[in-house]
Amino acid sequence: MRYSAQVKPISYLKANAADILLNLAERREPLVITQNGEAKAVLQDxxxxxxxxxxxxxxxxxxxxxxxxxxxxxxxxxxxxxxxxxxxxxxx
Known part of the structure; x- marks a missing residue:
């Protein structure tokens, strides 16, 4: 699994939370959230x-x-x- 394809800024999370949750459940791949260019959190279903x-x-x-x-x-x-x-x- 390549985490580099699953990295999004926190602004993307704020604007697309519902879609992100659907994708997490479907793909079952974690999403790395960045803030100011640094990885800060990992979301998973x-x-x-x-x-x-x-x-x-x-x-x-x-x-x-x-x-x-x-x-x-x-x-x-x-x-x-x-x-x-x-x-x-x-x-x-």
Whole structure:
């Protein structure tokens, strides 16, 4: 994705807000908004934003898992399964 094609000044946003929102939803590409020639904000549709947030949450879980592995905070799967089976049998 080339962000250079999706750069607009804030004046364009002010004058074309409704059209911009339609395009964001249809194209699902972010729009970089500039002010005084500098990039100041990025607009994106809600569905893309939610997808990004879910992806970041999964990546955070993976990073935490990797930290646990590095710190030796793991147990063999067999031991965990046996413990869970034991709890299931106790609750009957």
């Amino acid at each position: 809600v569905a893309s934003f939610e997808q990004t947030q879910e992806t970041l949450a999964l990546l955070k879980l993976l990073a935490i898992g990797n930290q646990d592995v590095d710190a030796g905070k793991t147990k063999p799967a067999r031991a965990v399964v046996e413990r869970l089976r034991g709890k299931a049998a106790d609750s009957r």
